[in-house]
Amino acid sequence: MPVRRTVFFISDRTGITAEMLGHSLITQFEGIDFKRVTLPFVDTAEKAALVAERIRRTAEQDGTRPLVFSTIVKEEIRRIIHIDATAHIVDFFEAFIAPLENELGQESSHTVGRSHSIENFHEYNHRIEAVNYSLAHDDGVKPTDLAEADIVLVGVSRSGKTPTCLYLALQYGIKTANYPLTPEDFGQPGLPKPLQPFKHKLFGLTISPERLAQIRAERKPDSRYASLDNCRFEVLEAEALYRNAGIPHLNTTNKSIEELASTILHKANLTRRIY
Amino acid sequence: MPVRRTVFFISDRTGITAEMLGHSLITQFEGIDFKRVTLPFVDTAEKAALVAERIRRTAEQDGTRPLVFSTIVKEEIRRIIHIDATAHIVDFFEAFIAPLENELGQESSHTVGRSHSIENFHEYNHRIEAVNYSLAHDDGVKPTDLAEADIVLVGVSRSGKTPTCLYLALQYGIKTANYPLTPEDFGQPGLPKPLQPFKHKLFGLTISPERLAQIRAERKPDSRYASLDNCRFEVLEAEALYRNAGIPHLNTTNKSIEELASTILHKANLTRRIY
Known part of the structure; x- marks a missing residue:
């Protein structure tokens, strides 16, 4: 024991x-x-x-x-x-x-609760704005105004985009949009059209096909969507797209949301807006 | 300088x-x-x-x-x-x-990155489940399955429900739904119908009418929605509803999201599912 x-x-x-x-x-x-x-x-x-x-x-x-x-x-x-x-x-x-x-060379203020208080309204607004932005742009709802995003996460369904977006917004005040790659985006040369003007701020997520199949099966068991064959196809296509377009990318399979968020921040050279 | x-x-x-x-x-x-x-x-x-x-x-x-x-x-x-x-x-x-x-009486493992790694798949799933749940139940989308919620935040539009929900889900693994109080919910005796079966897990948010008017004005300037009179009315009605129904509540005006989330966790006697 x-x-x-x-x-x-x-x-x-x-x-x-x-x-x-x-x-x-x-x-x-x-x-x-x-x-x-x-x-x-x-x-x-x-x-x-x-x-x-x-x-x-x-x-x-x-x-x-x-x-x-x-x-x-x-x-x-x-x-x-x-x-x-x-x-x-x-x-x-x-x-x-x-x-x-x-x-x-100075005494500390011994003031309680400085680090998680609302003292700084400017920081607070950054945060709320980033959260609202990320919610409004979850799953590419309005790709027309991706212009405002600090970064756009790209990846197949269930590759980890949404929780990573929310973490980046909530903890770092980063306006993060995400764009789901669907089978329609594959088999064509170049980037999906809505993403083309924003190549410099795209960041790709990938995942092992086995893990993806497992996650998707919890949502839609015995579907073509969750089948290992289909997951393999989508992941390979997504990775080819990242490579061909020169988009930085990250494998989410063994990474926590904190690790994903801090790695993306670091690699994309973004600065957190809030602490 | x-x-x-x-x-x-x-x-x-x-x-x-x-x-x-x-x-x-x-x-x-x-x-x-x-x-x-x-x-x-x-x-x-x-x-x-x-x-x-x-x-x-x-x-x-x-x-x-x-x-x-x-x-x-x-x-x-x-x-x-x-x-x-x-x-x-x-x-x-x-x-x-x-x-x-x-x-x-034992040596530490000196293992790098224990605290924010994905090691614990069980915890990880709690987290993703909670985030997905909270997203699906933002603004009372499906009040029928509030049964599954650990806690339901109640409050008028822009009183701070959504970011607090997301924080509770993402950081604590708590399944948080939220239910927006609208003018239709006021002037009637008792709780809004969809909330009645879940009285024991409701938590009210309130806010100063002045701050609410300011936040709403950023969204819809010069609207009745954002007018100080209307904000005063909604806040008073919401607070009366909490008091009459005996729902614990919290004023969000000067509180950060961290303070709101940890206070709610503490007052509602919830235990975090993840660390």
């Missing part, structure tokens, strides 16, 4: 940074059954005391020290969570903020 | 954790003009040497020490980036992994 450890992600705001940092550290340890608990909006001494109590109770019940990943900014609240005898505390601010204050 | 500092986010994979870590720290320092550069996929000694060279050149050009936020896992690559005389290095793994190894 694997060892059991409770992991607390604690924050004075959303908990997103604490979750991501903690997650990236604990995934380095195999064979441990981590039970994750996120406690966001711990922004008063009273709430912090309740959290400390909960950690103590968990330690007793588990018989092991919980891991606590904290991104709490305010010193007086952080101190209440620091029950180092009972839990292993990873205090993100404590570790890095003092050396940074030293380096930058 | 504000001081200029170049900030490098360096990673052997996507760079997402390094960006979030660094961003949440540098937003604590005001009046500094940070120039952000993300260098993902630094996974060989050769690439690391090029990065170190680029940091050195930047230090010379800027006349200040760059800040470097690194989440590189492998010791031998990290060492190449550690040009501490030239830059202020914030090394996430170095800071936290050794104490954690000690606490957990």
